[in-house]
Amino acid sequence: MTGPETQPATTRPTTATPPAAAARPGLALLALALGGFTIGTTEFATMGLLTDIATDLDASIPAAGHTITAYALGVVLGAPLITVLAAKVERKRLVVWLMVAYAIGNLLSAAAPNLETLMLGRFLTGLPHGVFFGTGAIVGTAVVGHARRGHAVAMMMAGLTVANIVGVPLSSWVGQNLGWRVAFVGIGVLGLVTVVGLLALLPRTPAATGASARKELGALRNGPLWIAFAGCAIGFGGMFAVYSYVKPTLTEVTGLSVASVPAILALFGIGMTLGVLVGGRLVDRDVLKTVYLGYVSTAVALVAFGLVGHSPVPAVIALFAIGVTSQILGIALQARLMDLSPAAPSLGAALCHSSLNAANANGAFLGGLVIAAGWGYLSLAWAGAVLTVLGLAVIMLFGRQKITRVPPELLAQPADQPADQQG
Helix, strand or coil: CCCCCCCCCCCCCCCCCCCCCCCCHHHHHHHHHHHHHHHHHHHHHHHHHHHHHHHHCCCCHHHHCHHHHHHHHHHHHHHHHHHHHCCCCCHHHHHHHHHHHHHHHHHHHHCCCCHHHHHHHHHHHHCCHHHHHHHHHHHHHHHHCHHHHHHHHHHHHHHHHHHHHHHHHHHHHHHHHHCHHHHHHHHHHHHHHHHHHHHHHCCCCCCCCCCCHHHHHHCCCCHHHHHHHHHHHHHCHHHHHHHCCHHHHHHHHHCCCHHHHHHHHHHHHHHHHHHHHHHHHHHHHCHHHHHHHHHHHHHHHHHHHHHHCCCHHHHHHHHHHHHHHHHHHHHHHHHHHHHHCCCCHHHHHHHHHHHHHHHHHHHHHHHHHHHHCCCCCCHHHHHHHHHHHHHHHHHHHHCCCCCCCCCHHHHCCCCCCCHHHCC
């Protein structure tokens, strides 16, 4: 799962995408936001549909949870692989084809005759996820100009946040009343609508000057980046250990009705939105301190859920707190990864989503093992807290490298011009 992605004003790419002519930049960003909404809905919809999938495909809930892991693994592998292979592809064309693949993946998932086929469908659907956001960030920046890149990325990623307030609860409601397959068909159709919007509203945006697969691959030779990646992949999994199985936890342990789950998922989405807003302000002050705060507060919220999960009101409050704290952590980790990423902006942005979805896979997989072992759904909160603390330990022990700050005035200059000739 991911909150709005920010590219701090501390990283200067060595190549730039030429400005794109967009007569209606607001509508172009809206098309990208619709893509974020579509992707966010399908990424998290499975959590609200898990029991429906398990019942229909005659599988256990832990086994059905592997579909979440399969999607996340698709993101982890697809983000760097497709980014490297498509380094020279015109950006609008790439974004459009990524969304086409995404829509087809959802439609194939809806037709899956068994759990194994559904897992394959979710894996294939996850492949374009990180690349869409990474490339979309570049296109959005080209539309509004480098000086407003934060606004462009925030607008695009707002779709992901809104998905957790509207799209995911709506999918859960559709799954309960019309079937989980209808929910996936609806997301697939929404993806096709997004394709039309992207074709109509996005300007053509050439790949960055001098872009190549070799240059993107060279960006991977960065030890501190991979330490931050590992800390994120481990620590952020704590939230997913709980959220992946939130529906059966709320209905079988907390004692809430199935009909109340969509509203609680919407409340969780509101908490995530609040966390993004708070985290964004804290990140602007100090990225690494916000990373530490995010880890500690998320671990505390998970422990609280483990303690009060049997009582409806305290459980919902604790779940809301997990939404807030996890997104403070998520946006801080993304900012940290972007700070540490080398001169390959598309790959750096895509790796943010790879790491967060590696956390998704870790959390869902560990959660399935915990449930299968018979420890109960609330034990997921304790397992999640352990993952969160382990992620914090990785960052504290190995990931405190100083980052060379780039003067803001240099960021306004064409990035493919040597630094010593700028300004």
